[in-house]
Amino acid sequence: MLRTAGIVLWKDLRIELRTRDAVSAALVFAILVLVIFNFALDVNTPEMRRLAAGFFWVAFAFAGTLSLNRSFALEKESGAGRALALAPVDPAGIFLGKCLANAVFLFVTQLVALPLFVIFFDVSIARVGALASSFALGSLAFAATGTLFSAIASNTRMRELLLPLLFLPLAVPALIAAVETTSFALGQTESASFWFRLLLVYDVVFVTASLLVFEYVLEE
């Protein structure tokens, strides 16, 4: 299974390196949302700055669905996903490869958006390690649930609607935890150990659950 995951991960990374579709779509959308927040609300007040982490993750919750959609759209495009599903490999490996690829794309997007975020919301990064963990665990959380539901939604005629509809409610615990851990990393709260643990638990639970059910999603 790990071997398969590695092959699929490499393939998705390779495609992304060539097209940069997932990262650029998510990045542009996230920046757009952050900018719109700036216009809709006066984010230069101390109260708003305390909510900065919240704005960041809201932007990514939505932007993330774009890159997650792409993950399986590219499999459907010329039917390559069918050939993939018929290969003599463990479906869990296919899931793991795509999930890790999506996590990487989300993480990279967040890193690239970070400078702009810091400038727009005038925040400072108090704990770099915590920020990196927050982004990494959060991206993995979104990728775990998102990859599963992207695969499910790609079977339907309304995949752009169904992916966020299915994925966002289930991502609520991860979203709350991600916001709290990022706030902590920005020096705005004093402890977040519960939230880091919750995020970790969420990651483990959903990666495992998705690994187990993915074969059902993959059959035709």
Add this chain to the structure above:
Amino acid sequence: MARRKIAIFVDALLVVTMAVAMAMVFFYAPIESEMGIVQKIFYVHVPLAWNAFLGFAMVFFFSFRYLATRDHKWDARAQSAAEVGVLFTTLVLITGPIWAKPVWGIWWTWDARLTLTLVLWLIYMGYLMLRRYVESPERRAVLAAVVGVTGFIDVPLVYFAIRWWRTQHPQPVIAGGEGSGLDPRMSATLWVCVAAFTLLFFALYGRRLEIEALRAQAEALRDDADAAQAQGARS
């Protein structure tokens, strides 16, 4: 035939229990000192909530059984439970604000329980919308079952996340605090209401299953008729 008898029995029991429950709510239970008569929504709101979650647990169980056996009847049961469940969840979300506004002056308080119910409602909706947008019946059953199972796994995580978050950002709680004492007449009324609404849930669930069975029968008959016609045309 046996199923019909059970259905009639449940219906009869439901009518009786609901009548008793409503009588108790209005004539037996005392009027709460702080909130006044509005508090009586509690007797409807809490049983509805309990059943909303029961419904989702049923969806989880039926979805799991479907994936294990691929027997279509589990899918029909999951669908029925989800439809009745989402109805009850919607009612919880309606009775909550109706209660909150006169008592606390605001429609919604984002307290842990109500927020959890809202998330549950969203998960239910996702489940039902997915069902609507998948063409093939087999795929629909499998994909819905996956959502039914993973959605349920999420619920405890949502609960813990929201509860911890709420302890850090407290707000008034709609259904009364965890340990608030209830007058014995109030708890008696509450229990009878819980029984009544649970019966209502199962009565509706049973009806929905029946309708689904009839629909499937009608479709099978139509398919057979078409196939026979095609055969006839060929020979």
Add this chain to the structure above:
Amino acid sequence: MAVSTPALSCERLSKRYGRISALTSVNVTVGAGECVAIFGRNGAGKTTLLHVAGSLIRSFEGEVRVFGTSRRDATVETRRAVGLVLHEICLYDDLSALDNLRFFARLYGVSDYEARARDVLTQFGLSERAATAVRTLSRGMKQRLAIARALVHRPRLLLMDEPFTGLDEPGSQTLVAVLRDFVRDGGAVVVSTHDVERAFDVATRAIILERGSVTLDRSVADVDATAFRHAYWHVLFTGTPRA
């Protein structure tokens, strides 16, 4: 004939989609070294038959076995033994031809995947375009690459749905040569097509599917190509088989 397990055997295979019967009690056996050409109108069931054989469709009535193992199980070994060419090219548009083949070769556990991918590319005349994205290839080249993908993992059974569609003359000739070699080396082929000439070049048997049933199953040696073509066109245009 070979006594060993047939590459593909369908017994009383039926598939219904609601009220539509795609296949009705189809019996087909294909052994090693055989190349079976399936003809039929669109909608006759050719694609459904290939999809069931390729385990894309898992629910059906009757029994379908590939090298003795039921298709319902779709085990790893049987999947490794089967190569599929479908209506879609089943390739990643944004990867290069070489990357695509390397990916599938690795996935199927081909140990010498690098060399094998390059060899197959050369076989199908795609070496010059090996590094360009599949998106930029012409229809004919994409089709050739799709066939290359099916062959890269050295399958023993090839299932092909109208592979000659979209191929230009050199491409068609290459495919015929490749299939001849494949069959000569003991592989089995099931190919659906409308191209009677090409099919008779390479096939050992011909089958006609009519509304989900087999109406003709004859060894190619017993049938005159021209007569067959006339009979087949009669079937195509009037829907009724001529004796």
